[in-house]
Amino acid sequence: MRLLLHTGLLAAIGIGLTGSPVVADITTTINPASNRGSWEGWGVSLAWWGKIFGTRSDLADIFFTKNLVSYSGSTLPGLGLNIVRYNAGASSSNSINGTTMASNSILSSRKIDGYWIDWTSSSPSSSSWSWGVDTNQRNMMALAKARGVDRFELFSNSPMWWMCSNHNPAGASDGGENIQSWNIANHAVYLATIAKYAHDNWGITFTSVEPFNEPSSSWWKSTNNQEGSHFSIATQTQVISALRTELNNRGLSSTAVSASDENTYDLAVSTWNSFNSTIRGKIGRINVHGYQQTSGRRDLLYSAASAAGLKIWNSEYGDSDATGTQLAQSLLLDFSTLHPTAWTYWQAVDGSGWGLITGDVEAGSLSSATKKYFVLAQFTRHIREGMRILDSGNSAVAAAYDATNRKLVIVAANFNSGQYINFDLSKFSQPSTNGAAVARWSTHLTSSEQYASYSDTVMSGTKFWSYFDQNTVQTFEVNNVSL
Structure with missing residues (x-):
């Protein structure tokens, strides 16, 4: 499986919320050293x-x-x-x-x-x-x-x-x-x-x-x-x-x-x-x-x-x-x-x-x-x-950093078959904290889901992940992150 417009990424293995292994089809590593400008x-x-x-x-x-x-x-x-x-x-x-x-x-x-x-x-x-x-x-x-x-x-x-x-x-x-x-x-x-x-x-x-x-x-x-x-x-x-x-x-x-x-x-x-x-x-x-x-x-x-x-x-x-x-x-x-x-x-x-x-x-x-x-x-x-736009290394993932509130925002989409996507924050000096809640919003492009909020995602070490149905756009806000 692959994410539309993005190839060549290695699969990554994490632990699901239930403790069972989860195989992520894609891992996206956000680069905190990058700077694509201050968002106007x-x-x-x-x-x-x-x-x-x-x-x-x-x-x-x-x-x-x-x-x-x-x-x-x-x-x-x-x-x-x-x-x-x-x-x-x-x-x-x-x-x-x-x-x-x-x-x-x-x-x-x-x-x-x-x-x-x-x-x-x-x-x-x-x-x-x-x-x-x-x-x-x-x-x-x-x-x-x-x-x-x-x-x-x-x-x-x-x-x-x-x-x-x-x-x-x-x-x-x-x-x-x-x-x-x-x-x-x-x-x-x-x-x-x-x-x-x-x-x-x-x-x-x-x-x-x-x-x-x-x-x-x-x-x-x-x-x-x-x-x-x-x-x-x-x-x-x-x-x-x-x-x-x-x-x-x-x-x-x-x-x-x-x-x-x-x-x-x-x-x-x-x-x-x-x-x-x-x-x-x-x-x-x-x-x-x-x-x-x-x-x-x-x-x-x-x-x-x-x-x-x-x-x-x-x-x-x-x-x-x-x-x-x-x-x-x-x-x-x-x-x-x-x-x-x-x-x-x-x-x-x-x-x-x-x-x-x-x-x-x-x-x-x-x-x-x-x-x-x-x-x-x-x-x-x-x-x-005012947020700083960061590189995600993935053409289907956008990332921005709010320095005032020490918050990382990620917006990602999946247009192909359903799959897990891992988000790796290991390059940040403080990638939030293990077990911290990650706020999530989801819009399904071809179902009735419009702009739904969820509280089902947490940091696991320096990573978090989410399952993406086909034709889904999701946003994540991670607090207590330092570049």
Whole structure:
């Protein structure tokens, strides 16, 4: 038997709770000398569900607290997300000297009102700016902050429609570049102005601004049902440089420019390698999307980021697998190979398996939580901000250390036949104590078990073990551990 995506580990023999011998198919040895960064947190993008459900305090409780929340006839363990990605809109319905946004196929829930509605003035206090739009998405951001969210990122799917060659924020007709050359600098002005206004008027300090969304991809066409825009490498370079300048000019030098939110790990490597050293020096963090799922050279992107002294965020992940299997596999690979310091989900509310909560955003209707929700809870409720990420030597096991509380957190998954897994803490200076209780939580991906807690696991010397049914994710918290 083997654990999916992990081979070549020796079997280990331990003693079961009943005193009988237990043969473990896998032994995972956590390395306390490793350090893959301090965890910055878990997050979610507010577009598009925030526009429709931005007044729902119960959803804010579910996503942004660790409370037990009553919802739809059940009780959900809050995910405790601490990162919000706020989408700067690209649409408006006003007319500028007879010019209006081009008719398009963007769904109403995905058509985000932008603040700079009139090109005649860049002054945020002028009538060219409308700061009263997008109230719901902004309200959800405020609800999130009130519940403890402490990291905010501003991102853009498209320049304002009037900056686009065809005045359509869904994209160009052929999927090519759509921003007008004379508006490249204005796109940077737009985002920097929002960041400054949010700081001064909303009580929101954006820790980073991402000016693109999958910019190198060519599927951003005028017939799309969402805002989007292709940017060539040359134009990305201009925008990054201009945005850094505009943020600095507004006293926001500590706000990082993140880039480039490419769709895949491999494309992110290609884009990064295309930037010269000057542009790389203006980027404060590498953002990447996780739509390559379990494929792609995560290791190459990590090597590039490490060489530049930059952190990586998996800034957008989503899939249509409601069981959470694909999420667990991809996320565990991120921990073992990409080494991000933060991870954010795309659509918290959506249908067809994409949402953590099932819902029809366009219709404004909500349903129950998916199994994927509970799988994600195994990670978000236990691996917390400020923990040190450790190497496990196993691509299906994530480990984090809480120095303040001297606690080791392990999240592991098994997708093949049922088996025992041993966890070896012998390399720690204090691997807890013999006989100490190890808290355990379990989510079965294909049965009724959602997020169940157990008190049936103990340390045996420097090890502990647990039986994993097929398609199971489990979390363990071990106290009194010293590196």
